[in-house]
Amino acid sequence: xxxxxxxxxxxxxxxxxxxxxxxxxxxxxxxxxxxxxxxxxxxxxxxxxxxxxxxxxxxxxxxxxxxxxxxxxxxxxxxxxxxxxxxxxxxxxxxxxxxxxxxxxxxxxxxxxxxxxxxxxxxxxxxxxxxxxxxxxxxxxxxxxxxxxxxxxxxxxxxxxxxxxxxxxxxxxxxxxxxxxxxxxxxxxxxxxxxxxxxxxxxxxxxxxxxxxxxxxxxxxxxxxxxxxxxxxxxxxxxxxxxxxxxxxxxxxxxxxxxxxxxxxxxxxxxxxxxxxxxxxxxxxxxxxxxxxxxxxxxxxxxxxxxxxxxxxxxxxxxxxxxxxxxxxxxxxxxxxxxxxxxxxxxxxxxxxxxxxxxxxxxxxxxxxxxxxxxxxxxxxxxxxxxxxxxxxxxxxxxxxxxxxxxxxxxxxxxxxxxxxx
Ligand SMILES: Cc1cc2nc3c(=O)[nH]c(=O)nc-3n(C[C@H](O)[C@H](O)[C@H](O)COP(=O)(O)OP(=O)(O)OC[C@H]3O[C@@H](n4cnc5c(N)ncnc54)[C@H](O)[C@@H]3O)c2cc1C
Numbered sequence: 340x341x342x343x344x345x346x347x348x349x350x351x352x353x354x355x356x357x358x359x360x361x362x363x364x365x366x367x368x369x370x371x372x373x374x375x376x377x378x379x380x381x382x383x384x385x386x387x388x389x390x391x392x393x394x395x396x397x398x399x400x401x402x403x404x405x406x407x408x409x410x411x412x413x414x415x416x417x418x419x420x421x422x423x424x425x426x427x428x429x430x431x432x433x434x435x436x437x438x439x440x441x442x443x444x445x446x447x448x449x450x451x452x453x454x455x456x457x458x459x460x461x462x463x464x465x466x467x468x469x470x471x472x473x474x475x476x477x478x479x480x481x482x483x484x485x486x487x488x489x490x491x492x493x494x495x496x497x498x499x500x501x502x503x504x505x506x507x508x509x510x511x512x513x514x515x516x517x518x519x520x521x522x523x524x525x526x527x528x529x530x531x532x533x534x535x536x537x538x539x540x541x542x543x544x545x546x547x548x549x550x551x552x553x554x555x556x557x558x559x560x561x562x563x564x565x566x567x568x569x570x571x572x573x574x575x576x577x578x579x580x581x582x583x584x585x586x587x588x589x590x591x592x593x594x595x596x597x598x599x600x601x602x603x604x605x606x607x608x609x610x611x612x613x614x615x616x617x618x619x620x621x622x623x624x625x626x627x628x629x630x631x632x633x634x635x636x637x638x639x640x641x642x643x644x645x646x647x648x649x650x651x652x653x654x655x656x657x658x659x660x661x662x663x664x665x666x667x668x669x670x671x672x673x674x675x676x677x678x679x680x681x682x683x684x685x686x687x688x689x690x691x692x693x694x695x696x697x698x699x700x701x702x703x704x705x706x707x708x709x710x711x712x713x714x715x716x717x718x719x720x721x722x723x724x725x726x727x728x729x730x731x732x733x734x735x736x737x738x739x740x741x742x743x744x745x746x747x748x749x750x751x752x753x754x755x756x757x758x759x760x761x
Contacts, residue, residue, distance in 0.1 A: 342368040342451075344638065345466065345475030347458055347489065350379025351434070352610025352627035353481030354441035355394060359635035361448035368475065369450055370468065372457040372482075375442055380434035380624075381588045382505035383553055387696045388428045390625030394632040396441075403436035405553075409546065410529040411695060413681070416674040417533060418523060420681035422691045429696055431546070431553065432624075435586070458487035463604070477644060479634065481609040481627075484593050489606050495593040495614065501540070501621045502566035503557035506587030509550070515580035516547050538564040539672030540594075542620075543574060552581055557592070557621055559670065592621040596663040596759065597656055599752040602644030603745060607634050617659060617697045618666035625697055626659060649743060657738030658699065661731035664759050668727045679720055685713035700731075734759040 344360050346353045349371035357369045371378045383405060391398045398404075409431075411424040446452065453470060460467040465474055466489075480489035488494075510516045517527060525531045532544040541558035556570035565573065568589045575581055593614045601613040609615065610627030617626060630651055637647035672680070680686055686694075687706030693699065714721040737758055742751050 340366065341474050341476070342366045343476045344368070344479060345473055345477070346370070346479040346481055347466070347487050348378070348481035348483060348610070348612070349375055349438070349442055349452060349454075350481065350483060350610065351438055351441065351624055352612075352615075352631055353479070354379070354438055354445055355396065355628050356479055356481060356609055356631035356634055357450040357452075358441055358445035358448055359395065359631055360638060361445060361450045363635050363639035365635075365638065367445070367450045368453070368473070369445070370453045370456040370458075370470070370473070373455065375452055375454045376439070378442075378454075379438040380590075381586065382434055383431050383507060383555075383587075384434050384505070384624050385429045385622065386432050386624045387698075388430050389696070389698075390628055394628040396628060396632075399430055399432045399437060403433050403440065404430050405433055405548070406431040406528075406546070410526075412523070412525050412529060412531050413691060414523065414531065414533050415678040415681040416535055420678045422681055422686060422688060424688055424692045424695055427692045427695045434624075458482065458489075461487065461489050463606075476605065477638060478606045479609060480606065480612045481631075483611045484591055486612050488612075490598070490600065490603070490608050492598045492600075492608065492613075495595055496561075498559065498561040499593065499595045500559065500561065500591040501557045501594050502560050502568065502589070503555070503592050503621060504567035504571045504587070504589035505553070505555045506571060507585045508552050508554065508587075509582035509585060510547065510552050510580060511582040512580040513549070516552065519578070519580070520545075520547055535672060535674045535677035537570055538562050538670065539677065540666060540670045541570075543570055551585060554581075554587075559594070562670065592616060592623065594618045594621060594663070594666055596660040597626075597652075599652075599748055599755070600648060600745075601630070601651060602634070602637075602646075602648035605644065607644035607647050609634060615655075615659065617662050619662040619669070619694055622697060626655065629655065645745065649741065652738060652741040656741060657735035658697075660734040660738060660755065660759050664727060664731045664734055667760060668724075671723075676720070679717065683713035683717045683720060685710045685717070685720065685724070730759060 343365040346369040456470040537558040544555040556567040558564040615626035616623040689706040690703030693703040
């Protein structure tokens with residue numbers, strides 16, 4: 340029987356959309372090019388707890404959740420300048436377990452899955468796949484960065500791609516591991532995050548739980564920097580106390596704001612396929628889960644993909660576009676700039692917490708007197724940062740005026756290019 344909704348991609352965004360649409364009474368079919376047990380992200384991601392609430396999904400519990408309220412030490416270069424962030428609500432989630440949980444809940448809610456089926460083409464009516472033609476009421480593209488492109492959106496250029504890697508490794512020498520973290524004044528269990536070592540937009544993020552070391556790296560290789568996987572290898576060469584890999588993976592993350600249209604006609608795009616990524620740190624899980632909920636709600640309300648597009652752009656587009664403005668600014672920073680930032684106090688703990696937890700900067704408003712003082716004492720930094728903050732605020736405001744009429748979108752998008760950069 341023809342499904343109401345056909346979803347391409349059974350990763351976090353696709354599996355969540357499948358579950359949430361089925362829960363609202365729709366007949367859902369979901370395909371993935373890979374075996375279901377290897378669909379989506381296969382590593383550990385930091386995801387803010389509030390995003391699960393917003394998406395209407397239960398929060399991860401151990402063993403899916405790997406941390407318990409750890410402190411996050413953001414170190415400028417190799418230190419010593421730092422910002423320490425507490426109570427941020429970011430959970431370290433084993434994505435293999437989260438994807439499996441979403442897929443099984445979806446199957447229990449009546450979703451049918453077909454694995455190892457790849458999309459070959461789409462004419463707006465019928466999806467050509469390796470398993471033959473498929474039809475549906477609505478087609479959802481949740482096939483990631485290099486997926487099926489059902490909406491015909493342009494590919495993301497190389498200089499907007501973050502090459503990231505994440506691994507969980509055994510530790511051979513507990514004492515050496517503890518000494519490494521102690522040398523940076525970080526207690527075991529907490530996150531030690533070096534920023535700016537491979538370009539302004541780069542991190543090496545480490546956490547030791549007494550048994551395993553979690554390593555996350557990311558950078559923009561098109562700017563001449565070593566990629567995330569190369570940064571992992573460099574770190575391992577310098578750290579003989581780190582043992583074999585338990586699991587992990589590497590891939591590119593899109594660092595551009597969401598496409599100006601994420602739903603029209605009978606087609607919607609979700610997650611990385613829509614560039615729904617918080618680009619300030621390359622985080623796509625929360626935006627993808629929340630978009631899945633908004634899509635399911637819009638379809639249940641008979642508003643179709645266009646209704647989802649309008650709801651999503653007006654509610655979240657501005658957040659992600661203003662994060663993109665900051666992301667591009669961060670790419671211009673040297674290690675010394677990052678250090679000056681940390682020492683100036685411009686990014687106080689509350690602003691940093693809001694940024695880390697993917698919350699609006701207004702939640703860090705209590706830091707503003709301190710930020711203003713930091714800016715006043717650093718006119719060179721202030722002259723670079725103030726125009727960026729202005730563009731962030733203007734981009735956010737522009738999304739509140741996202742047009743209801745699809746014909747007005749190109750003019751709206753052209754104005755956005757002038758505000759936030761093309
Ligand atoms: C190393 C690393 C670390 C990261 N860390 C974080 C983090 O800490 N926090 C965070 O929020 N985000 C993080 N991200 C980003 C996050 O993992 C992605 O944004 C997220 O996985 C995107 O989910 P998705 O469901 O949109 O797409 P995907 O996970 O890419 O899933 C897409 C699915 O579609 C399938 N597919 C593709 N093409 C086709 C086709 N033609 N036909 C059928 N099926 C197809 C694929 O097989 C895949 O299963 C990280 C990314 C990397 C690489």
